[in-house]
Amino acid sequence: VPAGPAGPLKVFTQGQGVHDDQAQVASVLGIEPGSVEVELVSNGGAFGGKEDLSIQAQTALAAFLTGRAVRTILTREQSVRMHPKRHPITLSYEAGTDDSGRLKAIRARIIGDTGAYASVGMKMLERAAGHSCGPYRVPAVDIEAKTVYTNNPPCGAMRGFGANQASFAIEGIMDLLAERVGIDGYDIRERNILAPGDRFATGQVMTGSCGIRETLEAVREDYKTARYAGIGCGIKNTGIGNGMDDSGRVLLRVGSDGRLEILTGYTEMGQGLFTVLRQVVHHETGLPVDVMDVRTASDPRVVCGMTTASRATALLTEAGRIAAQKLAADLSSAEGGRRGVTHLSGREYHGEYVCDFTTKPGADVAEPVTHMTFSYATQVVILDDDGRLDRVVAAHDVGRAINPVLCAGQIEGGVHMGLGYALSEDFPCTDGVPDSLLLRDLGILKAKDTPEIEVVLVEVPDEVGGYGSKGVGEIGLVPTAGAVAGALHAFDGRRRFRLPMTDAPAARPSVPKSRKEAKA
Structure with a gap:
């Protein structure tokens, strides 16, 4: 919407960062960022695909030049063509253990295909x-x-951000080493799993909130008693880290009608962030959630950065708590107690939570802290007697489940995506040109072919995330492909080192007809 007497140029976006959109649109137009206001509209999901600026700047430019409201809509084919894909990555490993199966060393060389433009390719491979x-x-x-x-x-960027590819590789290595040593997949993982005080690959020391062992123990019987089962453990950073700012900001505004606006800069994209913010404010103030309206906009007081790295809930729950406690203090005062929230009409309460303690890559420090915290998971994939998907058990350390239903839903969705990634999803190209832009040719796992998913919520409270929470947005599919590969090996004795594993019986229902015909 063009600028006018009512205010600056207004951009309604489905992107993952209203403040990033604001800065980039202003740069394209050659105007000050304050002359552009960006507000989130219903996002419809993102999974990293809406980090990059796509059509926001062109749409704003058209409105800027014509003086009229402009709306741009991508067709599904255009969206499939232009939005960024998951990186194809080749990983070459050498690994060794002692006689009992305890890891001694790992050497890996990793090469990613970032395509024709940089996007976040460098960070992805990091x-x-x-x-x-x-x-x-x-x-x-x-x-x-x-x-x-x-x-x-x-x-x-795509859900998992490089951790999925690495996980598939290292989980395969663990299974190979277990076979060499003569133990099963559970036992080799149990002997090598990180514990508080151990160092992550980057050198960061794990804190008391490292809950990976608890997730492993939660699935022991499921793995040990199944005939055809694979197991995979996963870790995923929460927060961007690496010396960059991880922060969350919330602004509460009391309206004259007694309603409360909750303003933030992070994107609601299906993870339930707006619901969680209402929960936080209700928990701290006692106000009913039906008087609250949540909005995401580029107000400078709620700068949050991009909604990435599974960090929004962990950061905003703490920022929301800080703001809500200020409001609660006024509500509990004698005068406020008598006159209710309407007495506070026009007041604003700001909450800010900043994690700026991580270490830049290459910094010469004895104790690097590459990420503000991590989330952890162990998954077991079980096949039936025909080699098809039967059940998945997903035990996830979420720190604290702020909303258990939403939390479990995130994990179920992640597992579904992980199964498709493992078995059938692909985007084949010939000479740089996609073979197909049709949704049915992508190989997405159908609902009817999705197995039972049992989610086990493990809560090892975090020292950093609000109320002890950890991110769950990405970890849901980090260990899945490795667990699928292990289950397939248990069924037919074949080791598979390439994704998707379309030759498996479990993949047949989801591999598109076009790819089956091309292979034939």
């Missing part, structure tokens, strides 16, 4: 390198990761 040893204790680590330009479609 994250793959950092997660290359998974949630395991490795005394000696030698890792190199590179991202390269190619003529393939652009790759960028």
